[in-house]
Amino acid sequence: MAGVAPVRRVSRPRADAVRNRERIVTAAREMFVESGAQVPLDEIARRAGVGNATLYRNFPERDDLVREVVLSLTARITERAVEATEQESDPFEAVRRFTHAAADERVGALCPMLDGDFDKNHPDLLAERSRLEEAVQELVERAQTAGRMRADVGAGDLMIAVSQLTRPLPGTACPSMDRFVHRHLQVLLDGLEAPARSELPGSAATLEGLRRESGCTS
Amino acid sequence: MAGVAPVRRVSRPRADAVRNRERIVTAAREMFVESGAQVPLDEIARRAGVGNATLYRNFPERDDLVREVVLSLTARITERAVEATEQESDPFEAVRRFTHAAADERVGALCPMLDGDFDKNHPDLLAERSRLEEAVQELVERAQTAGRMRADVGAGDLMIAVSQLTRPLPGTACPSMDRFVHRHLQVLLDGLEAPARSELPGSAATLEGLRRESGCTS
């Protein structure tokens, strides 16, 4: 009867368990973005509507949960970079578009998550970051090659500056802030557009180089 | 006056008490900047070389200590603004100078301190912030009046952008970061220099307006 073996998946992943996991990650992303990286895990569990131990079953250490959120955010941002490259004909317009899109995806929320003893060299992270790296590098190089973007900055500079400028402000204190973020990005982008108006100290930051030093790329 | 018991002024600010207070504030500033805004107060006391209760005598609640540090940092930054205005002949060069100086004063470290239930409308804060406001406003207006800085940004935009770009990265993980901060500021400044290269969404942020909304100015 070979070939007719019933397709018994080893253990079907139980619909509700999957939903729970997703609800936890969603709640975590929301709360990390809103309230910073120190939100009590119990509150995330409550917001997700599950018991705290369920959270621990899915993410035995706090880092595991943080990493999951970082991964999903990173993936979404990579998508925006690819989109921008593909859909925008002017290469510096692509950089602008990506930058504003990254802000909307809350790229700035990543930084505070990388706190403490978070393992920045976890294989999954490295892999996902490679994809982001490649996508942004592509974006930046095109603009520079076309002479539309100053040549003395790297993809790393762009990512860090954008992340910082879009970092959530403490507490939920400044919802109004969002309105200003895009202004600041626009100013920064104006500073990035060729021709350069001033000289920069140090040398261009590459994502690769940043990763080597600290892993704080994104 | 020999022979007359020295008049005991009602509240003579005993020399050592004053020194203690200063040592506490200094220790707090250092540790907030180095290790983030969550350092245990006991550690600050230890670093200052005083008992924890002494710290509490001077600053009954944690917020009181944080506020003191914020005030002193703010004051130092105001000084830099004044200095830049006075000592730099070109008004946009003054803006550049102030911006880099503010970074060196760790203006970015202010943000993480404003966490939680910190009262951002405390009279002392408002007063100190007024002084900063005035100084930066002056700086910006001069540059704009001289046609050296784009007119569609406000002092609030400058302060927020600079604060964000210089925020410490999580942990002490990225000491290398410091090396890049001034690059990013320089790019931002290039974007601020007249003539404007793009239009900005929203309207210019004034420090006054920001204060009204959220108090997150600095």
Added chain:
Amino acid sequence: MAGVAPVRRVSRPRADAVRNRERIVTAAREMFVESGAQVPLDEIARRAGVGNATLYRNFPERDDLVREVVLSLTARITERAVEATEQESDPFEAVRRFTHAAADERVGALCPMLDGDFDKNHPDLLAERSRLEEAVQELVERAQTAGRMRADVGAGDLMIAVSQLTRPLPGTACPSMDRFVHRHLQVLLDGLEAPARSELPGSAATLEGLRRESGCTS
């Protein structure tokens, strides 16, 4: 019988269910002996190769599992007592043989299991203990009747002393300990051999009496 639906006996004790139960008990005994009485039930289930809920189906409360292990250990020790009585001609040699055999069966591991709210008066336990009681009583009485064992001790004294002397030492810290246990038993046995060298305080402990008081016989 082809074509005829097999008669479903009302409670056929499905072969695999029986095997599961046995595997659980075995795993539990091993882990209790190896790692103490506090091993998480999930680990026992894992070692047994079944899901934790299967364990709970068979043993609704932790105590039910512990009791099963206690019962099986008790039964094995009873067997040793019977063996010793039957196979050893000299009645005190029988006592010696049983004592060392009980040690090898890990009689000492029983004590730590009786912790907490374990119900020491469960009918099954009482029944099994009766059998042990009878067997050891027989062993002891024979030796005493033959004048080979001092008369002022009871079967209860023997059981308790042997259990205590063979209790596992904390952690797995002292594997070397095993080497000494038989020495101590031998000394104890020398003290039990007639004629008595000293007077004993109190009166002989019978298993029956101990059961009445506390159930800690075994």
Added chain:
Amino acid sequence: MAGVAPVRRVSRPRADAVRNRERIVTAAREMFVESGAQVPLDEIARRAGVGNATLYRNFPERDDLVREVVLSLTARITERAVEATEQESDPFEAVRRFTHAAADERVGALCPMLDGDFDKNHPDLLAERSRLEEAVQELVERAQTAGRMRADVGAGDLMIAVSQLTRPLPGTACPSMDRFVHRHLQVLLDGLEAPARSELPGSAATLEGLRRESGCTS
């Protein structure tokens, strides 16, 4: 004014703090003896009448508290050994006396405390154990030299056997047990009295040797 410097002890140990520490240790000893080594620290604090954090201030890790109790118990037992040596003319009677006294001091409670990751090689422990070692060794050697105790056992055998025979039974289930303990010790002692009635397997356990292997001496 040299020589008249006021004797300002660096920090007088505050009477109530000392009392608290003692109350904690006492409560711990009682609860360890009564309920085993796993009693929640919070309960010990409650029994001692202090907040849990006070306990943690005095004993930052659980081990630190356990060690303190072990040290004090060990010291008391050493005292009994010295007493017995000094005050009993017949050297084997001294062994008997010490053995029963050690039981009354709850020497058996030590074993369960040495659980888990307890550091058995802490300097303080080693020191205290050396004193015990010396005292018991002395006691045993005198009896053996006088021909009153069998020569094929060591001080280590005595200590382990006595510890085991007096270990508290699980829970507080068997208060009645205490009544029997001295009977069993008496039997053991009869087995230790010269002349030897049987041969012992293995070789005599010395406290020194035991320490080397596992630290479970007492």
Added chain:
DNA sequence: CATGAATGAGGGTTCATTCAT
């Protein structure tokens, strides 16, 4: 006024037990 000690309210985590597939 300065100090070390004390406090109790959480946060992180584990585990016996129950539930849904």
Added chain:
DNA sequence: CATGAATGAACCCTCATTCAT
């Protein structure tokens, strides 16, 4: 009947804040 997932109570520990010397 078997399973993995879910649950909540309880433990350990930290830290802002208060108290006693």
